[in-house]
Amino acid sequence: MCSSSNSIIQAQKLVDQLQIEAAMERFKISLTAADLVQYCQEHRRSDPLLTGISASSNPFKDKKTCVLL
Amino acid sequence: MPCTWVMACAYAPSGCAVACGGLDNKCSVYPLSLDKNENLAAKKKSVAMHTNYLSACSFTNSDMQILTSSGDGTCALWDVESGQLLQSFHGHAADVLCLDLAPSETGNTFVSGGCDKKANVWDMRSGQCIQSFETHESDINSVRYYPSGDAFASGSDDATCRLYDLRADREVAIYSKESIIFGVSSVDFSLSGRLLFGGYNDYTINVWDVLKGTRVSILFGHENRVSTLRVSPDGTAFCTGSWDHTLRIWA
Numbered sequence: 001m002c003s004s005s006n007s008i009i010q011a012q013k014l015v016d017q018l019q020i021e022a023a024m025e026r027f028k029i030s031l032t033a034a035d036l037v038q039y040c041q042e043h044r045r046s047d048p049l050l051t052g053i054s055a056s057s058n059p060f061k062d063k064k065t066c067v068l069l
Numbered sequence: 070m071p072c073t074w075v076m077a078c079a080y081a082p083s084g085c086a087v088a089c090g091g092l093d094n095k096c097s098v099y100p101l102s103l104d105k106n107e108n109l110a111a112k113k114k115s116v117a118m119h120t121n122y123l124s125a126c127s128f129t130n131s132d133m134q135i136l137t138s139s140g141d142g143t144c145a146l147w148d149v150e151s152g153q154l155l156q157s158f159h160g161h162a163a164d165v166l167c168l169d170l171a172p173s174e175t176g177n178t179f180v181s182g183g184c185d186k187k188a189n190v191w192d193m194r195s196g197q198c199i200q201s202f203e204t205h206e207s208d209i210n211s212v213r214y215y216p217s218g219d220a221f222a223s224g225s226d227d228a229t230c231r232l233y234d235l236r237a238d239r240e241v242a243i244y245s246k247e248s249i250i251f252g253v254s255s256v257d258f259s260l261s262g263r264l265l266f267g268g269y270n271d272y273t274i275n276v277w278d279v280l281k282g283t284r285v286s287i288l289f290g291h292e293n294r295v296s297t298l299r300v301s302p303d304g305t306a307f308c309t310g311s312w313d314h315t316l317r318i319w320a
Contacts, residue, residue, distance in 0.1 A: 017160075021201065029237040032219065036234070037280055039217045040263045047261035048305040058320075 077125045081132040088116070088135055090123035096137045098149055117147045124166045127179075129193075136179060136193075138165040144181050146193060158191050160198040167211045172218045180221050182209030188223050190235065202233050204240045211255045215279075216262045222279075224253030230267050230277065244277040246284060255297045260304030268295030268309050274319070290317055 044050060076091035081098075090096035096117035117123065121140035128135055129146070134155065138144045144158040144165055163184035170179045178199070182188045188209055190200040207226035214221045215232070220241070224230045229245035230253055244265060251271035258265055264285065265277040274288040274295060293312035300307040306320035 017198065020197065020199070024200065024238060026238045027236040029234060029239065029241060032234045032237045033241060036215065036217070036220060036262070039215075039219075040261050040280060043216070043261035044263065046304070047259050047263065048303070049259045049300075049307070050261055050263055053305065 074122075077123055077137075079127050079135075081128050082130065083132050086132060088126050088128065090117065090126060090137070092122050094119045094122060094139070096123050096126045096135060096147070098135070114149070114152070116149050116152050117145060119143070119145070121164070124164065125168050127168060127170055129170060136168060136170065138168045138181055140164040142183070144168060144179075144191065156193065156196045158189075158196055158198070160189055160191075160201070161185050161187065166208060169212050169214050169221065172214055172216060176218055180212045180214065182212040182223050182225075184208045186225075188212055188221070188233065190221075200235065200238055202240060204231060205229070207252070210253060213256050213258060216258055216260065222256050222258065222265055224256040224267050226252035228252055228269075230256055230265060232265075232279065242279070242282050244275075244282060244284075249275065251294075254295055255299075255309075257298050257300045257307065259300055259307075266298055266300065266307055268298035268311075270294040272311070272313075274298065274309060288319060290319075291315070 074092040075089050078089035086098050086100045088096055088098045095115050098114045098116050100112050116135055117137045119139035119141050123137055123139050125138045126135055133149050135147045135149055142161045145154055146156040148155055161183040165181050165183040168179055168181040177193045178190055180188055180190050186203055186205045188202045189198045192199050205225040205227055209223050209225045211224040212221055219236055220232055220234045222230055222232050228249050229243050231240050232242040234241045251269050253267045253269055255268040263279055265279050267275050272291045276285040278285050291311040291313050295309050295311050297310040306318050308318045310316045
């Protein structure tokens with residue numbers, strides 16, 4: 001008796017949660033994906049790992065060429 | 070630390086304190102000081118209390134609030150000063166392994182990933198789960214928001230990283246290769262969001278082109294599994310931590 005009312009409560013919670021999620025406004029992926037691409041393009045220049053750092057400002061650049069003895 | 074395993078740590082936004090926790094089921098905050106003579110352990114403040122291990126913690130926009138996730142299946146928001154529980158987040162059916170806060174200042178959401186293969190997006194004020202994604206085939210070890218906040222990536226024991234778009238409410242990309250069979254322990258984006266770095270249990274780091282879905286490069290160097298990975302705030306390098314007892318910085 002107690003367990004069946006528990007499972008009813010649980011099921012009700014699940015239904016409530018699903019209703020909340022179903023009511024969410026969704027956008028078309030074609031639009032949102034375009035936004036993601038645009039964000040990448042816009043910030044391309046400010047991403048050092050993408051565009052690299054000039055040799056003069058790179059603290060880890062090799063100072064001398066590698067010499068094989 | 071009073072317990073054997075520390076599983077999570079986080080810097081406060083001001084840089085003046087550190088929060089950490091693990092198998093002791095708690096999250097403790099230590100104020101930092103450059104004074105070598107100060108006994109920092111004495112100033113420790115226990116903020117969070119869970120009923121199972123602490124898997125991740127993160128300060129919110131200020132030093133005053135901490136978000137934690139735990140093996141007890143819940144996430145919780147705590148006030149650092151009083152140690153009071155401000156909000157709890159129930160919805161995962163198993164251990165919650167990771168969390169990440171939305172990037173914008175006005176954002177009040179965070180995403181969590183768990184052993185129930187689900188990634189949930191939560192409203193921090195109401196405690197409500199607003200979106201849920203279940204496409205992974207195994208535990209989700211790491212979640213990270215895309216820099217714009219409109220998407221997030223996840224890394225899982227099923228050897229894939231996936232990108233989920235929040236406004237379209239669906240998975241949009243899977244980053245995997247048949248040759249990659251080991252789980253992903255940690256993921257992070259480069260500053261522009263074009264690159265996704267994944268630390269894997271086969272000791273490598275795979276770099277993925279987020280937009281094309283292809284692997285850009287594979288990095289070798291660690292002698293044991295990569296357990297954590299984070300891109301630096303200025304975006305010029307990223308650091309990986311591994312079971313081989315080393316932290317390596319890649320630039």
